[in-house]
Amino acid sequence: MNDTSPTPGNGGAKLRKNDLVAWADEVWKSYDGGRIGVLQGASLEVRPGQMVALWGPSGSGKSTLLHLLGGLDVPDRGDLSVCGLDPRKEADRLMLRRKHLGFVFQLHNLIPDLTVEENLHVPALAVGRPRGESAERIRELTEKVGLGHRLGHRIQDLSGGERQRTAICRALMNSPGLILADEPTGSLDEKTGETVFALLRSLAEREGIAVVLATHERRFAEACNHILRVREGRLSEV
Amino acid sequence: MRFLRLVPTNLRRHRIRALIGVAGIAFGVAAMLTILAIVTGAIGMFERILATDSHFLVFERNVSDLFFSSVSTEQVAAVRALPQVDTAHPLLFGIVSSPGHPIITCFGVEPDDPRLAKAEWRSGSRAEFGAKPGEIFLGSRAAEFLGAQAGEEIEIGRAHFRVGGIFKTENGFEDGGVFLPLAAAQEFFHREGLSSVVAVKLRHRDQGGAFKAAVEAKYPGLIALENREFNQSYTQFRILHFTAWAVGICAFLLGGLGVANTMLLSVFSRIREIAILRVCGFSSRQVAALIFTEAASIAAAGLAIGFLIGLVVLVSLQNVPQFHGYIQVTIQPGIVVGIIGTALLTAIAGAVYPAQYASRIQPAEALRYE
Ligand SMILES: Nc1ncnc2c1ncn2[C@@H]1O[C@H](COP(=O)(O)OP(=O)(O)O)[C@@H](O)[C@H]1O
Ligand SMILES: [Mg+2]
Numbered sequence: 038m039n040d041t042s043p044t045p046g047n048g049g050a051k052l053r054k055n056d057l058v059a060w061a062d063e064v065w066k067s068y069d070g071g072r073i074g075v076l077q078g079a080s081l082e083v084r085p086g087q088m089v090a091l092w093g094p095s096g097s098g099k100s101t102l103l104h105l106l107g108g109l110d111v112p113d114r115g116d117l118s119v120c121g122l123d124p125r126k127e128a129d130r131l132m133l134r135r136k137h138l139g140f141v142f143q144l145h146n147l148i149p150d151l152t153v154e155e156n157l158h159v160p161a162l163a164v165g166r167p168r169g170e171s172a173e174r175i176r177e178l179t180e181k182v183g184l185g186h187r188l189g190h191r192i193q194d195l196s197g198g199e200r201q202r203t204a205i206c207r208a209l210m211n212s213p214g215l216i217l218a219d220e221p222t223g224s225l226d227e228k229t230g231e232t233v234f235a236l237l238r239s240l241a242e243r244e245g246i247a248v249v250l251a252t253h254e255r256r257f258a259e260a261c262n263h264i265l266r267v268r269e270g271r272l273s274e275v
Numbered sequence: 276m277r278f279l280r281l282v283p284t285n286l287r288r289h290r291i292r293a294l295i296g297v298a299g300i301a302f303g304v305a306a307m308l309t310i311l312a313i314v315t316g317a318i319g320m321f322e323r324i325l326a327t328d329s330h331f332l333v334f335e336r337n338v339s340d341l342f343f344s345s346v347s348t349e350q351v352a353a354v355r356a357l358p359q360v361d362t363a364h365p366l367l368f369g370i371v372s373s374p375g376h377p378i379i380t381c382f383g384v385e386p387d388d389p390r391l392a393k394a395e396w397r398s399g400s401r402a403e404f405g406a407k408p409g410e411i412f413l414g415s416r417a418a419e420f421l422g423a424q425a426g427e428e429i430e431i432g433r434a435h436f437r438v439g440g441i442f443k444t445e446n447g448f449e450d451g452g453v454f455l456p457l458a459a460a461q462e463f464f465h466r467e468g469l470s471s472v473v474a475v476k477l478r479h480r481d482q483g484g485a486f487k488a489a490v491e492a493k494y495p496g497l498i499a500l501e502n503r504e505f506n507q508s509y510t511q512f513r514i515l516h517f518t519a520w521a522v523g524i525c526a527f528l529l530g531g532l533g534v535a536n537t538m539l540l541s542v543f544s545r546i547r548e549i550a551i552l553r554v555c556g557f558s559s560r561q562v563a564a565l566i567f568t569e570a571a572s573i574a575a576a577g578l579a580i581g582f583l584i585g586l587v588v589l590v591s592l593q594n595v596p597q598f599h600g601y602i603q604v605t606i607q608p609g610i611v612v613g614i615i616g617t618a619l620l621t622a623i624a625g626a627v628y629p630a631q632y633a634s635r636i637q638p639a640e641a642l643r644y645e
Binding site for chain 2: 104107109110131134135136140142146147148150151155158159160162163164165166167168207211
C-alpha cells in the first residue's frame with residue numbers, strides 16, 4: 038500500500054499518512070456472524086483541524102465507523118489509525134481515550150445524578166490530573182459554552198441543549214486531537230441543535246481539533262469542511 | 276490514585292444501598308466483638324478461679340473436664356511435701372441445685388484457702404469457715420438470688436444447711452457459687468478423699484520444670500500444668516474459643532454476603548455509567564479498583580460503627596445487675612486485629628465478582644441501548 042492515497046476525505050490533495058489525524062483503509066465490519074454486513078471496505082482520511090461529516094440515513098453504519106475509530110469495537114478487516122495509534126490494540130485504545138479522543142453521543146451519556154462540574158472532572162480523574170488544573174480547564178470551557186453558572190447543577194436538572202453542551206466540554210477536557218461526534222444534535226429541537234452544532238464547530242476550530250461528525254441531516258453535513266456519504270458500507274465524497 | 280475520588284461521591288449518591296452494606300458489616304462486627312469479649316472474659320474469670328495465688332495446677336491426666344478429675348488426699352499430701360512447693364490447696368468442684376436454681380457451682384475448699392482470705396466478708400468471718408458442721412457459705416450474688424441471709428437454713432440438693440457466712444469476691448463465678456469445707460463437699464458429692472485439682476504455689480517460680488517432673492514421675496496418672504499452659508490446652512476453653520470465633524465469623528459471612536449483594540446491585544445499576552467511565556479513559560483495572568475501594572470503605576465504616584455498637588452493648592451488659600461479675604469484658608488486641616481482618620477480607624471477597632463483572636463491561640455494547 039502506498040504512503041499516500043486518494044482516499045475520500047483528503048479533499049483531493051495528497052498527504053502523508055503520518056500527518057493525518059485519522060485514517061481508515063478498506064475497513065470491513067459485520068455483525069451477527071457476518072449476516073449483517075455494515076461496513077464493506079470503508080476508507081477515510083481526516084486532517085488536523087478538519088471537520089468531516091459522515092452523512093447517511095439511519096442504519097447506514099455511521100455509528101459503527103465511529104466506534105471503530107474510537108476503539109469501542111474492532112473491525113473484521115482493514116487498517117485504522119487514529120492520532121498515530123492503532124485503535125484495534127487494547128493498549129493503544131486506553132491511550133487514545135485518555136489523551137487523543139473526545140466522544141460526543143446523541144444521548145449525552147453524562148452521569149445524571151452528578152453535577153456538571155463532577156461530570157467534567159471524570160476524564161481528568163482517569164489520567165490523574167490534579168484537581169486544580171482540571172478545575173481551571175472546566176471554568177474556561179464552561180464559560181465558552183455559556184454554562185459557567187450551571188457548574189453545581191445536576192445533569193438531570195439541565196435542558197437537552199445544556200446537557201449536550203456539557204458533553205462537548207467533557208469531550209474537550211483533555212484537549213484531544215480528534216472529536217468523534219455521533220448525531221450530537223439528534224435528540225435536540227431544530228434551534229437548539231443548530232446552537233449546539235455551531236458551538237462544537239467553533240470550539241473545535243478555535244482549539245484546532247479535528248471532528249468526525251455522524252449525521253443524517255444534510256444541513257449539518259453541509260456546514261462541515263467535507264462530506265462523506267455513507268452508502269452500502271462504503272464512503273464516497275459528495 | 277486520584278480517580279478514587281469518585282468513591283465517596285458514589286457512596287454518597289447511593290446512600291441507602293451503602294448504608295445497608297455498612298449495617299451488615301456493623302452487625303457482624305458488633306456480634307463478633309460482643310461474643311468474643313464475653314467468652315474471653317468468662318474464660319479469664321474461670322482461669323482466675325484456678326489461678327488464685329498459684330502457679331501450677333495438678334489434676335488427673337486425660338479428663339475432658341475438671342469436674343471429672345480426681346486427685347486423692349494422699350496425692351495432695353505428696354504434692355504438698357515436694358521440696359519446690361510453698362503451698363498446695365485442694366479444690367473440689369461440684370454442681371448443686373436448690374429449688375428454682377438448678378445449677379449452682381459448689382466449691383469445696385480448705386479453711387486456709389486464699390480465696391476465703393481475699394474475700395470481703397459481709398457476714399460471718401473466715402475463722403468460722405468449717406468450724407461448725409452443717410454450715411454452708413455463700414458468695415454474695417448467690418446469697419442474693421437464693422434470698423438467703425446468714426443464720427438462715429437453706430435447702431441445697433435435698434439437704435439442709437445453715438448459712439454460716441456471706442462474702443463478696445471479685446470473681447463472678449465464685450461470687451455466684453456456694454462454698455463448703457472440703458470434707459463436707461466430699462461427703463455431699465460422694466467423693467470421699469478426692470478433690471478435683473490442686474492449686475500449687477511454688478517457692479520459686481523457676482522451679483516449675485523440676486516440680487512438674489517430680490509430680491509426673493511419681494504419679495503418671497496426674498498432670499501438672501503451669502497456669503498459662505493449662506489455659507491453652509484445656510479443651511473446654513478451646514471449645515468456647517472456637518465456638519465464639521465460629522459464631523462471629525458466621526455473623527460476618529452474612530455481612531460479607533450483604534456487601535457482595537450491595538456491590539453487585541450497584542454494578543448492575545451502573546452498567547451505563549461504567550461504560551461512560553471507560554469511554555472517558557478509565558481502564559478496566561481502574562473500574563475494578565473503584566468497586567473494591569467502595570466495598571472496603573463500606574467495610575471500614577461498618578467496622579467503626581460495629582465497634583461502637585459492640586462496646587455500648589458490652590458496657591450495658593456489664594451494668595445489668597443480674598450479670599454483675601459474670602461479664603468481664605476483655606478486649607484483647609488479637610480480637611481487634613482478627614475482627615478488622617475478617618471484615619476487610621469478607622468485604623473484599625464479596626467485591627471480587629462485582630468488580631470482575633464491572634471491569635468486563637464493553638462500552639460500545641452498554642451505550643448502544645437507551
Ligand atoms: N452490535 C450490533 N449487533 C448487531 N447489529 C448491529 C450492531 N451494531 C450495529 N448493528 C447494525 O448495524 C447497522 C448499522 O448501525 P449503525 O452503525 O448504528 O448505523 P447508523 O449509526 O448509521 O444509524 C444497523 O443495521 C444496526 O442494526
Ligand atoms: Mg448511529
